[in-house]
Amino acid sequence: MKEIPGKNIKISEPAVTGQLTVVVIDDSSTMRAIIQKELEVAGFAVITFSDGLEAISSLAWMQKPPDLITLDIDMPRMDGFECCEKLREKEALGLFGNSEARVPVLFISANDNFENRSRGFHLGSLEFISKPFARGDIAIAVSRVLRPQATFAGMTALVVDDDASVRRMVSSCLRRFGITILEAENGSLAFNLVKEDVNRIDLAIVDFEMPVMRGDEFIHLTRQLPDAEHLPLLSLSGFGGESGVLQMFRAGATDYLVKPFIAEELLARVQVHLQLRRHVRYLEEMNKNLYERAVNDPLTGLRNKRYFQENFEEMFARALRARADISCLFFDLDHFKKVNDTCGHSFGDYVLKTVGALVKKNVRCGDLAARFGGEEFIVALPGTGLDNAKFVAEKIRALVEAHLFSDQGRQCPVTVSIGVASLLENQPANASDLLQLADQALYIAKDSGRNRVETYMV
Secondary structure (H helix, E strand, C coil): CEECCCCCCEECCCCCCCCCEEEEECCCHHHHHHHHHHHHHCCCEEEEECCHHHHHHHHCCCCCCCCEEEEECCCCCCCHHHHHHHHHHHHHCCCCCCCCCCCCEEEEECCCCHHHHHHHHHCCCCEEEECCCCCCHHHHHHHHHHCCCCCCCCCEEEEECCCHHHHHHHHHHHHCCCCEEEEECCHHHHHHHHHHCHHHCCEEEEECCCCCCCHHHHHHHHHCCCCCCCCCEEEEEECCCHHHHHHHHHHCCCEEEEECCCHHHHHHHHHHHHHHHHHHHHHHHHHHHHHHHHHECCCCCCECHHHHHHHHHHHHHHHHHHCCCEEEEEEEECCHHHHHHHHCHHHHHHHHHHHHHHHHHCCCCCCEEEEEECCEEEEEEECCCHHHHHHHHHHHHHHHHHCCCEECCEECCCCEEEEEEEHHHHCCCCHHHHHHHHHHHHHHHHHCCCCCEEECCC
């Protein structure tokens, strides 16, 4: 208990370290008692004042500012709005709290109208509760601010508004869901952030009237970016700005909010869009996984035979049209049956997986490598002539020969034989013929002693 010198006011500060403190300012003793009891049951420490003047003169004596203030609007001597204005002035001067992280204020009033909500909004509050309120409403509202649930942890929102106080309010509200926040003061800066990596942003909340670039211009440009087609874009506009809302929707906005708004409205809309965003991404990931399973060999991670055959024909056709070269490497593991018989099939799987990884690591992004079946592998090299293809083949052969194949205490030397053929050198009629020529070159390599590279020669 602390007594203020020269005043008949005592402040009981919470003794529990880490306990969240709520200051309740209301001229009704009955209302103060109701709110205090509800918040204390919810685990908060509570300090009460009977009006704004008493609160302003007393709060300066607290060792640290409260975590939240509930303010009745209609009070004698100093009403809730004037009290909040005084607190904000003291914050700005560094005399109370932190100007960068202002104390949240929750307004309570029987006069729930646009004027009151607007004044509260411009004083930095998105929280407004109408009297009479139901049991639990105050505790729920306070908990929503002071005990955020990381419902959308890992998701990112972009807040775009030229008014720093609005950005701060919206950002503070969204952080309650565990959302990471990016901020921009105009559409141009925001668009640069989106261009850098549109996929890292899950939601954008955009003001309409801004300098440099308006919100509708930002939305229009964003919608042109790849992967931004389904990005939720929420429009902010001032009261009476119906034309601005319409322009934002024409540009591609998903939803809108009219200032002033309250936390419940913002959070409700954000929840809907982020839940949908999360669901869409889940479906996209599932589709991607299904696609990968359909086109990849599960053991080696390379493409499977079906995918290779379908895409190699297209690659061959493009090379023909462009009068460019394309080469093919066909290879398999030497004496692989012996490896399986000697070391077991699990070791054989390990060898295939390792060879697949070596191949994948040593081909270009535009090349097409696949497991053709069993111990057979194939690589298509677009834009590559026979000599360069032989160089790639020799590199793969040497890497396999030099690799120590050891697994669970067993080890075994492994080599490969590789056949090489190319379009311009061998003049095959179609893609299938080029594969056959590379396959024939493979058999030449095997007949010549294995662990070698051979090209097809007429």
